[in-house]
Amino acid sequence: MDRNTVDPLSVASHTLSTGDRIPCIGLGTFGSDKYGPDEIAAAVDGALKVGYRLIDCAACYGNEDKIGPVFESALKNGLKREELFVISKVWNDSHGYQAVQRSCEKSLRDLKLDYLDAYLVHWPFPNYHAPGCDGDSRNPDSRPYLHDEFMETWAGVEELVKRGLVRNPGVSNVTIPKLRLILKDAKIRPVLNEMELHPSFQQGELFQFTLDNGMQPIGYCPIGSPSRPERDRSADDVNDMEMPELKAIAERHNVHPALICLKWAVQRGQIPIPFSVKPAQYLSNLKAVTGDKLTREEMNVLRGLDRNARMIKGQVFLWPGAKSWLDLWDVDGVIPGWTSD
Ligand SMILES: NC(=O)c1ccc[n+]([C@@H]2O[C@H](COP(=O)([O-])OP(=O)(O)OC[C@H]3O[C@@H](n4cnc5c(N)ncnc54)[C@H](OP(=O)(O)O)[C@@H]3O)[C@@H](O)[C@H]2O)c1
Numbered sequence: 088m089d090r091n092t093v094d095p096l097s098v099a100s101h102t103l104s105t106g107d108r109i110p111c112i113g114l115g116t117f118g119s120d121k122y123g124p125d126e127i128a129a130a131v132d133g134a135l136k137v138g139y140r141l142i143d144c145a146a147c148y149g150n151e152d153k154i155g156p157v158f159e160s161a162l163k164n165g166l167k168r169e170e171l172f173v174i175s176k177v178w179n180d181s182h183g184y185q186a187v188q189r190s191c192e193k194s195l196r197d198l199k200l201d202y203l204d205a206y207l208v209h210w211p212f213p214n215y216h217a218p219g220c221d222g223d224s225r226n227p228d229s230r231p232y233l234h235d236e237f238m239e240t241w242a243g244v245e246e247l248v249k250r251g252l253v254r255n256p257g258v259s260n261v262t263i264p265k266l267r268l269i270l271k272d273a274k275i276r277p278v279l280n281e282m283e284l285h286p287s288f289q290q291g292e293l294f295q296f297t298l299d300n301g302m303q304p305i306g307y308c309p310i311g312s313p314s315r316p317e318r319d320r321s322a323d324d325v326n327d328m329e330m331p332e333l334k335a336i337a338e339r340h341n342v343h344p345a346l347i348c349l350k351w352a353v354q355r356g357q358i359p360i361p362f363s364v365k366p367a368q369y370l371s372n373l374k375a376v377t378g379d380k381l382t383r384e385e386m387n388v389l390r391g392l393d394r395n396a397r398m399i400k401g402q403v404f405l406w407p408g409a410k411s412w413l414d415l416w417d418v419d420g421v422i423p424g425w426t427s428d
Contacts, residue, residue, distance in 0.1 A: 093138035093373045095170065101358065103278050104301045105255055107204065109172050111353045112376045113141030114369060115307065115362035117148045120219050120316045122364050124150035130364040132157045135166065137370050143281075143305070143360040145176035145209055146194050149218060155199035173198060174205040174279075174305075176259060177244075179404070182213035182236070187243035191252055205279050206247060207257040211237055211265055212415075214404040222318035222402060229406035231414070232422050234268050245275045255279055257305075260401065262417040263296050270300060281305040284357050285312075285348055286333060286389050287325040287396040294357065309352050309359030310345040312398055325396035332392060336385050346375035351389045354381055 099111040114134045116127050127150045131142055135157070144151055162168060175198065181190035191206055213236065214229035230236075247253040257279030258269065270276060280297045282290060284306030297304045308315070311327035327333060328344045337344040345361070345368075352359035353376045363369040381389070400412040406425075409415075414423045 091137065091370060093370075093377055095138045095140050097377050098138065098140070098373070099353070099376070101303055101356075103255055103303055104276070105278055107172075107254055109204070109303065109358065110139075110141040111358055112139075112349065112373060113143050113172070113174070113305075113358060113360040114139050115143050115360040116150060116154065117145065117362060118150065118364075119312070119314045119362070121314055124153040126364045128153035128157050130366075130369065132161070133366050134369050134373075135161050135171075137366070138373055139369070140170055141172040141174070141358070141360070143174045143307075144194070144198065145174075145178070145207075146181070146190055147176070147178040147209065147218070151175065151194055151197035155197050159199040168200075172204040173200060174207060174257075174281075175203050176207040176209035177240070178215075179210050179213050180215040182208075182240040184239050184243040184246070187240050188247055188250075191247050195252060202251060203253050205255040205257050206244060206253040207259045207279065207281055208237075208240055208244065210260045210401070210404060211258065212404050212406075213240075214406065216403040219316075220318065220403060222320075224318075224403055225405060225407075226403075227407060229404060231406050231409065231424055232265055233424075234265075234272075234422075237265075237269070238272050241269065241273060245273070248275050257281065257302070259307075260399075262422075263293055264417045264420060264422050266296065266300070268422075276300075277302055279303050279305055281307055283308050283397060283399050284352065284359075285309055285327050286351060286392040287311065287327050287330065287394040288398065289390070289393040291393070294355075298356065304357040306352050306357040306359045308398060309361050310348045314362075315398060318403060319399055321400070324398055325394050327392075330392055332388050336381070336388065340379065342375065343371070346371060347381070347389070349375045350381050351386065354386060
């Protein structure tokens, strides 16, 4: 191995409840309305070459058809399918028993794969917003979480598992109250739970609940999503990279603060999926989690940086009658229903 690659075998992995193994870090593929499909496909190609084996995709990122040929060529050139772990997600406009299956089939065609290692329900609402919309846009057809409706979509995901198209089903952007209902009624339980996780937003209770129920947490925006779209920015956002304690640890390790976020994530037990199209960044991100570790003391300092600072508030998914983005996250422990007449 030269200095510009990492041996995939040196990257730690987790065993999922199904027995499948998943690397402890992956590459994100959401361009944040800033990076285009070709750039992202080139990054996936580069990432596979430097040693990544986990790629987090989604239909709504609008680039699966560009990433597919990258997988196809890597598999033709010697990468074994079982060495690769590909996640995709059903978008909010394709909920429902039949629609989720059609959406998965399309992702498979676009990604040029016979099966997905994981397939997640991206959001627990069928609430659609147009790509690139601004933060004030609302869809009048949006609705709150309706459990029966969600379970129809989940039944479609279960069918995909039975059809051999999906190995590990999962959820994303759910809360403990929603998960309790889903776990109660699912015939095939979610194996993965993808959620926002970075030092200033640690979601301790949801993280522990996920582990306690045999699911693997995957952490999105692991370095605080510095390039996120305007609609996901607000005045009181915390910038993880600027937190003095985090910067001090980074200085001590002589690395960028981003890499401390990734070391912290892996040592805590979630799987970070940092995005980058820049080869130096994605290589250093992978190297960070195979290199020196944070001390117990440093981990404790980072644990103290939780500010409950959610960045991806999801306000574009609010339904008529909802009060604020907090309604999406069941902050009182209760799932809000319809509040309009
Ligand atoms: N399930 C969901 O609902 C959901 C939601 C959001 C995201 N995701 C997934 O999570 C992935 C990651 O989230 P994200 O892209 O929002 O946030 P992120 O990974 O926290 O941030 C990505 C940005 O961080 C910067 N960066 C990356 N590596 C760096 C390094 N070594 N040094 C300095 N800066 C570095 C880059 O900024 P520059 O480009 O400016 O250099 C990059 O664009 C997404 O791509 C997507 O796959 C899922």
